[in-house]
Amino acid sequence: MNLHFLFALCSLHGSTAFATSFFIRPMEEVVAGTPNIVRGFVRSVRVEEQANERGIRTLVTVAELEVREVLKGPLAGSRIEVKRAGGEKNGVQLEIPGAPEFVENEETVLFLNEPLPDRSYEVRDMTLGKFGLDRSGGKELLTGGLLAYSHDHAAEDSPPAAGTPRREWSVADLRRLIEKQGNRTASRTPAPVSSPPPASPSPTASTAPSASSQAVSATASPDAGSAPGDSGTGLAGVLAVAAGLLLVIAILIRRKG
Numbered sequence: 001m002n003l004h005f006l007f008a009l010c011s012l013h014g015s016t017a018f019a020t021s022f023f024i025r026p027m028e029e030v031v032a033g034t035p036n037i038v039r040g041f042v043r044s045v046r047v048e049e050q051a052n053e054r055g056i057r058t059l060v061t062v063a064e065l066e067v068r069e070v071l072k073g074p075l076a077g078s079r080i081e082v083k084r085a086g087g088e089k090n091g092v093q094l095e096i097p098g099a100p101e102f103v104e105n106e107e108t109v110l111f112l113n114e115p116l117p118d119r120s121y122e123v124r125d126m127t128l129g130k131f132g133l134d135r136s137g138g139k140e141l142l143t144g145g146l147l148a149y150s151h152d153h154a155a156e157d158s159p160p161a162a163g164t165p166r167r168e169w170s171v172a173d174l175r176r177l178i179e180k181q182g183n184r185t186a187s188r189t190p191a192p193v194s195s196p197p198p199a200s201p202s203p204t205a206s207t208a209p210s211a212s213s214q215a216v217s218a219t220a221s222p223d224a225g226s227a228p229g230d231s232g233t234g235l236a237g238v239l240a241v242a243a244g245l246l247l248v249i250a251i252l253i254r255r256k257g
Helices: 028-032 171-188 203-207 210-221 231-256
Strands: 002-011 017-026 036-051 059-072 079-085 087-089 092-094 107-112 128-136 141-143
Touching: 028 171, 036 087, 036 171, 036 231, 059 087, 059 092, 107 231, 141 171
Parallel strands: none
Antiparallel strands: 002 017, 036 059, 036 107, 059 079, 087 092, 107 128, 128 141
16 A cells, blocks of 8 residues: 655744645545545635634635535535635644645636534545646646545555556546445345245145055054044954954964974
8 A cells, every 4th residue: 555745834933744644545545435535616715714623713714615516415505615725814833734625717627525513524534635626638637636646546555567657547537436435325225125025835845645654553553443532443444453463473383282
């Protein structure tokens, strides 16, 4: 996995060095994990002084985006505000390494996180989630963002060989990828599982007695002519057979004598 470091200076009344590291992931993985992707024009940029979650005052840059196309997500409205930490106001500058930069009237494609409580948005993965557009070759190609740090945006640990062309991503490619991932997600949604109806007894099991049951039946009812459940007739048959056997034995004994 590729790892890039960006170094910058943050100057308030002195200078301190900061570093920001980025893990470069494949474009397909980044798109799949991004809830909102939009295309539009930056109409205004301002810097505000706001309090963070700990009550500390800090500088925040706010860009007003005129949305021209929602490529992914439930984002509604023709204008949204996109915020990022840092900026310059009244001679005070707060520079955040890796933060995206906004320029008035530029056209951009933004990968955005879920909305903040005030309904504004932040760019996902900082500068990696902000792209420009290049139409010079007859196509609308994405520039900057993730593409500025990754070579072919594939999940590989080794660097590409020298001379390997850089993978291009157009807006049309991005649309197709989002549609493909959406269809794939829908197809993987499991169907509702309903309880199967109770199994009906098998005709074979209910009508064909097993060999063991046949043997028990034959032993218990030697009189084939007796009706099922007629215990008197069955007992008489057993006694008659026993008497016949005793008679045969008596005859054999007399012959031997």
